[in-house]
Amino acid sequence: MDWSFMLSTFVSLVGAMPLTLQLAATSIFFGVLLALALALLRLSGVPALAWFARGYVFVFRGTPLLVQIFLIYYGLSQSPAVRHSLLWPILREPYWCAVIALTLNTAAYASEIIRGGLLSVPNGQVEAARACGMTRLMIFRRIVLPLAIRQALPGYGNEMISMVKATSLASIITLMEVTGVAAKIISETYRAIEVFIVAGLIYLTINFLLTRFVHVVEHLLSPHLRAPRLAAPVQGEAK
Amino acid sequence: MNQPGFLDVISFGPGGWGGALVAGAVMTILIALCGFMIGSIIGTFGAWAKVSGGRTLRFFADGYTTILRGIPDLLVIYLFYFGGSAAVTAIGRLLGSDGFIGFPGFLAGSLAVGITSGAQQTEVFRGAFRAVQHGEIEAAIACGMSRALRFRRIIAPLTLRHALPGMGNVWQVVLKESALVSITGVAELLRQAQVGAGSTGMPFNFYIVAGAIYLAISTFSGAVLQRSERHFSRGVRRS
Numbered sequence: 394m395d396w397s398f399m400l401s402t403f404v405s406l407v408g409a410m411p412l413t414l415q416l417a418a419t420s421i422f423f424g425v426l427l428a429l430a431l432a433l434l435r436l437s438g439v440p441a442l443a444w445f446a447r448g449y450v451f452v453f454r455g456t457p458l459l460v461q462i463f464l465i466y467y468g469l470s471q472s473p474a475v476r477h478s479l480l481w482p483i484l485r486e487p488y489w490c491a492v493i494a495l496t497l498n499t500a501a502y503a504s505e506i507i508r509g510g511l512l513s514v515p516n517g518q519v520e521a522a523r524a525c526g527m528t529r530l531m532i533f534r535r536i537v538l539p540l541a542i543r544q545a546l547p548g549y550g551n552e553m554i555s556m557v558k559a560t561s562l563a564s565i566i567t568l569m570e571v572t573g574v575a576a577k578i579i580s581e582t583y584r585a586i587e588v589f590i591v592a593g594l595i596y597l598t599i600n601f602l603l604t605r606f607v608h609v610v611e612h613l614l615s616p617h618l619r620a621p622r623l624a625a626p627v628q629g630e631a632k
Numbered sequence: 633m634n635q636p637g638f639l640d641v642i643s644f645g646p647g648g649w650g651g652a653l654v655a656g657a658v659m660t661i662l663i664a665l666c667g668f669m670i671g672s673i674i675g676t677f678g679a680w681a682k683v684s685g686g687r688t689l690r691f692f693a694d695g696y697t698t699i700l701r702g703i704p705d706l707l708v709i710y711l712f713y714f715g716g717s718a719a720v721t722a723i724g725r726l727l728g729s730d731g732f733i734g735f736p737g738f739l740a741g742s743l744a745v746g747i748t749s750g751a752q753q754t755e756v757f758r759g760a761f762r763a764v765q766h767g768e769i770e771a772a773i774a775c776g777m778s779r780a781l782r783f784r785r786i787i788a789p790l791t792l793r794h795a796l797p798g799m800g801n802v803w804q805v806v807l808k809e810s811a812l813v814s815i816t817g818v819a820e821l822l823r824q825a826q827v828g829a830g831s832t833g834m835p836f837n838f839y840i841v842a843g844a845i846y847l848a849i850s851t852f853s854g855a856v857l858q859r860s861e862r863h864f865s866r867g868v869r870r871s
Binding site: 451455458460461467471554558559560562564565575576579580584585586592593596 | 701706717809835850
């Protein structure tokens, strides 16, 4: 194996890592907000809103992400109304198109995860909160949301990992993130295996760290599942 | 400017792209089916290695699933497409032909899709095997069935029943993943839409139609899967 080639590949791929991370972080951040809104619409009890959320999830989970990216990046510019609108400076940039597509896509998947979390909150908890005289908003903020987050976190961790993987599609609309740079090196040198190993290692490292991070947060959020730490004996009590 | 209307573009008549899109949809289904079958075969062996393999086999199976689930599918497709071409060219050179030989995109695509989905299938089959009750296997042993008979009559059908929902999910993922194969130039649905979009200058129409066809395929196959799930678990009592 050609180590100097692999090292130079590694250096150029690491240089592309910030873009991958930035794409993933931006779309995960906006995606989770949209997902929460969608989950709340779905559970709102208003048929029109619930059906909207249902339809959204159906469409975005039923079509390939690449089609969504193409539709936003190439498709929207077909209409002159879009080209002359205020949004054009954003929709013209491949970066923002990728972020929009990834956000809309992850929101569909994540809203189902969050909905599952919200549904898993035991009714007794909500009843107890109501009995304490909390308002609806306060119940949601203090009781329902924290419990739902704890429940949804493992599933959401998987979704974050698939988002990191999904950022690779941004390379198809000319963004030079890790996969884009890898593809460029492969097509220049035709040394697919070496480049694949290096790029794969980078993705595996990102995803491994992400998994560890989710585990740590899970651990912090579930102190009730751990054995209580033994309190230090009170001084001077036993005589 | 006399632009053709939306319906003219996707019609089946002269100048219409309806036929090309349908042919692309058929190709998409073929790629997905091939990939899914390759994935199922890999998944069977992977699950077998994880459940009853020795330490080495288990190590390799674990490594395979960890790596393939942490690496973008696009990267795997690049590996097979470019790596395959490099390998075929090298073999051709050994046999005395000089010059570049391309690796067929269909083969590269379905192999790549198969290998990535194989990692998911491994986990699906492993979980399903775990769900088979031990008593059933013991009863089969007590009846004096041989290992092969036990697998054919008891373990395989019961595992399949438990695996069916998970396999349905993998199928949906494979179907959407097959869109990535368009980068190898195989004339599947998204590729046809790209060609159409390029030659008519109406990307929005083509990508919307492609998305609708993907949605139709996934909805239809989802309904089929649901029916077969009901069929295969007709002996199960529901509480």
